[in-house]
Amino acid sequence: MASSTAALSTTHRTPFWRKRSFRSGVTGWLFAAPILIYFTVFVFGPIIASLVMMFYDWNGFGPLSQAKFVGLANMQEVMRDEKFLGSFRNTFMYAVIVVGSGVVFGLLLALVLNGVTKFVGFVRSTYYLPVMLPMTAMSLLWGLMYQPRYGFLNQVLALVNIPPVRWLINPDTALLSICLMVVWKGLGWYMVIFLAGLKSIPEEFYEAAKVDGATAWQRFWGITLPLLKPTLLFVFVVTVIGSLQVFTPIYIMTQGGPANATSVVVYWVYLTAFQFLRLGYASTQVGLLFLVILVITLIQLRLFRDGGIRSYY
Amino acid sequence: MSATASTSTTATPKRHVIERQMASVQRRRLVRWFMGQLFLWTIILAGLIFMITPGIWMILASFKTQSEISAIPLRFFPEVWRVSNYPEAAAAMKFWAVFRNSLLITGAITVANVFTCTWGGYTFGKLRWPGRDVVFMLLLSTMMIPGFLTLIPRYVLVAKMGLLNSYGGMIIPFLTGTFGIFLTKQFMLGIPDELIDAATVDGSSAFGIYWRIILPLSKPIIAVLSIFVFDWAWDDLLWGIMILTDREMWTLPIAIANLRIQQSNQYELQMAGSTVAIIPVILLFLVLQRHIVQGVALSGLKG
Numbered sequence: 001m002a003s004s005t006a007a008l009s010t011t012h013r014t015p016f017w018r019k020r021s022f023r024s025g026v027t028g029w030l031f032a033a034p035i036l037i038y039f040t041v042f043v044f045g046p047i048i049a050s051l052v053m054m055f056y057d058w059n060g061f062g063p064l065s066q067a068k069f070v071g072l073a074n075m076q077e078v079m080r081d082e083k084f085l086g087s088f089r090n091t092f093m094y095a096v097i098v099v100g101s102g103v104v105f106g107l108l109l110a111l112v113l114n115g116v117t118k119f120v121g122f123v124r125s126t127y128y129l130p131v132m133l134p135m136t137a138m139s140l141l142w143g144l145m146y147q148p149r150y151g152f153l154n155q156v157l158a159l160v161n162i163p164p165v166r167w168l169i170n171p172d173t174a175l176l177s178i179c180l181m182v183v184w185k186g187l188g189w190y191m192v193i194f195l196a197g198l199k200s201i202p203e204e205f206y207e208a209a210k211v212d213g214a215t216a217w218q219r220f221w222g223i224t225l226p227l228l229k230p231t232l233l234f235v236f237v238v239t240v241i242g243s244l245q246v247f248t249p250i251y252i253m254t255q256g257g258p259a260n261a262t263s264v265v266v267y268w269v270y271l272t273a274f275q276f277l278r279l280g281y282a283s284t285q286v287g288l289l290f291l292v293i294l295v296i297t298l299i300q301l302r303l304f305r306d307g308g309i310r311s312y313y
Numbered sequence: 314m315s316a317t318a319s320t321s322t323t324a325t326p327k328r329h330v331i332e333r334q335m336a337s338v339q340r341r342r343l344v345r346w347f348m349g350q351l352f353l354w355t356i357i358l359a360g361l362i363f364m365i366t367p368g369i370w371m372i373l374a375s376f377k378t379q380s381e382i383s384a385i386p387l388r389f390f391p392e393v394w395r396v397s398n399y400p401e402a403a404a405a406m407k408f409w410a411v412f413r414n415s416l417l418i419t420g421a422i423t424v425a426n427v428f429t430c431t432w433g434g435y436t437f438g439k440l441r442w443p444g445r446d447v448v449f450m451l452l453l454s455t456m457m458i459p460g461f462l463t464l465i466p467r468y469v470l471v472a473k474m475g476l477l478n479s480y481g482g483m484i485i486p487f488l489t490g491t492f493g494i495f496l497t498k499q500f501m502l503g504i505p506d507e508l509i510d511a512a513t514v515d516g517s518s519a520f521g522i523y524w525r526i527i528l529p530l531s532k533p534i535i536a537v538l539s540i541f542v543f544d545w546a547w548d549d550l551l552w553g554i555m556i557l558t559d560r561e562m563w564t565l566p567i568a569i570a571n572l573r574i575q576q577s578n579q580y581e582l583q584m585a586g587s588t589v590a591i592i593p594v595i596l597l598f599l600v601l602q603r604h605i606v607q608g609v610a611l612s613g614l615k616g
Contacts, residue, residue: 027519028442035433035489036448043455046466048501053465060469109360115353122359125602127364132598132605133550137587140573141371144580147383151513152370189609195410196610231569235450239455245461248550252570266461266551273465274555290462299459 053283061281067280074284084285086260087268090175092287094264095243097179098186103235105183106190111224113191114198124195128188135185139252142181143168146253168254171261178249178262188237197231198224233304237297244293265289354377368591375399377583382580395581402585405576406568407560415565417595418483419546426542427535429489434497434534435527439509440519449498456491468555476561486548493538496612501527537608540601544594565590 016022054074058067078084113123130138145152146167155162167177201224209219247266249257256263256271265285273282370389374382375398377391404436405407437449467486476482504527514524550566557563563571569590598605 024519025442028436028440028445029520030440031432031436032445032448035429035436035452035494038429039452039455039490041470043463044597046463046470047455047458047462049466050462051470060472109356112353112356114349116357121603123361124606125598126361128602128606128609129595129598130364130368132594133368133542133591134566134569134594136548136550136569137590138367139372139586140569140583142369143573144374144382144550144583145367145370150383150385152367152387153587155385158386184367192606192609194613218581234403241457245459248548248566251550251554252573269461269464270551270555271527279465279469286462286465289460291368294457 050283050286052286053280056280057278058280060273061277070280075161077238077281078284083260083263084265084268087256087263087265089094090260090262091244091246091264091266092174094179094246095240097176098243098246098307099236099239101179101183102186103189103232104133105249106235107194107228109187109191110194110198111220112197124188124192128192130185130187131189133185135248136252138181138185139249141252142177142249146177168262169258171259174254174258174261178253180241181253182246182249185264186239190239193231193235194228197228201227229304233300233307236300240296240300241293246291257290322447371584372588375581375588377581377584379579379581382584398581398585399589402572402582402589405579405582406572406586407563408568408586408589410561411563411565411568412474412589414480414562415547418480418564419543421480421484422487422546423543425484425488426490426493427539430493430538431528431531431535432523433489433494434501434531435523437494438498438501439504439506439527452491453495456495464551471556476556478557478562480562482556483553483564486552490542493542496538497531497534502529533604534546536601536604537611540597540608542607543597547594568591 020060053067055069055071056067057070057074058064095272113120148164148166148169151167153167157164165173168174204228205223206219209223214222245266246264247270250264250267251264251270254262256267267287269282269285272278272285336479373390376394376396377388377398378395381391437445437452471477471482471486474482476485506528508526509522512526517525548566549564550570551566553564554570557567569583569586572579572586576582
């Protein structure tokens with residue numbers, strides 16, 4: 001607006017609506033308008049609605065006027081809700097295990113693959129394949145492989161004389177079993193991203209370090225890891241947000257069992273909203289997880305600040 | 314070669330010593346290189362086996378009888394290849410209706426995203442207008458917001474619009490995405506401005522430029538984008554079980570999840586259904602694997 005008034009006062013012959021800068025400004029806003037309207041309806045609006053619903057009690061049916069304002073009652077309930085808090089703990093365990101092992105094994109694999117020259121394309125694609133495969137089908141498959149008596153995994157373990165594991169049936173191993181399957185499925189993604197990061201590090205750095213007599217170990221800690229910082233930030237932010245929202249494998253493989261050992265927040269929210277029909281209370285649970293994700297993301301952004309965040313966000 | 318130059322001044326016996334030493338150094342270096350490669354390839358191959366065995370086992374199991382799948386000791390190959398598992402699974406899943414629903418919904422979402430995301434990429438990457446960067450940052454900030462935060466209000470919205478149990482309810486909330494807009498915008502920074510300026514001088518409108526210049530030039534990023542969107546939409550379970558309660562409207566993920574519940578002991582049907590569900594993705598992957606892997610690498614490098 002400031003620029004258009006300035007244009008008005010300084011030019012006498014061409015009115016501002018004929019000016020090229022004004023016209024391109026109008027065009028830009030016209031182009032952006034459908035996107036902005038869509039985002040207002042389907043993203044910004046729902047975000048605000050979600051925050052408002054935290055203070056209401058509503059079953060989701062009938063007119064919105066039936067929603068009852070309950071103040072902080074939902075908040076108080078959530079703090080005492082053992083099942084929700086248990087789901088919260090499980091979700092965290094899951095995220096830490098999945099992201100942690102994904103990063104460690106993905107980086108190791110990328111380093112290994114960075115050391116060979118033949119068949120790299122083929123190997124990369126094969127590792128990436130499970131990433132593409134539908135989680136629903138893979139959950140069904142692994143659910144069967146985890147069958148304790150005649151499942152594929154226990155039979156293979158029996159070949160090397162390892163006693164059978166009660167994968168999904170034992171509350172102590174159920175969540176870990178789901179993590180194993182998710183890591184298997186996601187490993188290729190981590191590897192491809194890290195491999196691209198490794199390839200972007202200039203070879204001269206390593207050569208210079210070699211001349212100075214640095215060992216492979218020193219080169220990894222001194223060059224590779226610091227220069228991978230932007231890649232690591234991207235991987236951590238994306239996978240933490242993603243894995244805290246896990247739903248599909250839980251829904252198909254365990255339905256939260258045994259003894260709530262694999263119940264996670266989004267699964268529990270789904271039950272609260274659509275089985276127990278408590279949309280307001282479910283929104284409070286969502287809000288709490290959101291708050292935690294926000295804090296974690298901000299911490300990550302701060303931890304990796306020197307790694308060139310500007311190029312990312 | 315420098316050794317031969319130095320021999321003219323030094324004694325001859327030393328030359329043999331140097332040559333022998335060099336040969337042994339080279340041999341040792343070769344052995345070390347070979348051992349290193351052997352080590353790396355052992356890890357790679359072990360990993361490859363770990364990655365592909367479950368999938369192969371699934372495909373084989375889809376041709377077995379139920380008792381073969383649960384046989385002790387393990388039977389890796391079926392005795393008779395039972396192709397009839399497939400029509401049986403198809404009947405149990407109402408496969409054709411389900412497959413058609415999935416294809417329609419996923420296809421519509423993918424096509425819509427191709428247009429909306431390139432449109433957004435052009436608007437925020439190439440058009441110049443006041444407030445553009447502020448608006449873009451606002452959109453980008455939603456990338457940090459997990460999708461489930463909007464899940465319940467969006468469900469209420471779709472229900473109020475009367476779109477439960479409809480294709481519209483599955484498609485309309487997913488017509489565009491921040492990540493796709495961001496990805497195409499990054500790509501469009503590489504399209505030279507001169508091209509657009511020249512078209513403007515020739516009298517092209519902004520829309521004409523989008524349609525005739527931007528869209529055709531964006532083919533590589535469109536390939537990457539459509540794979541991402543297709544792969545995600547094809548596998549979406551949570552939104553489906555919220556919106557689609559009517560069996561006729563189910564998508565493939567819902568039908569597959571239901572196999573676990575309703576045909577809980579018919580493993581051969583579960584595996585046949587799962588195998589069919591991965592076919593479109595495998596086909597897409599075989600045709601476009603180079604684009605896919607490069608696209609993922611790109612998304613990691615540029616954000």
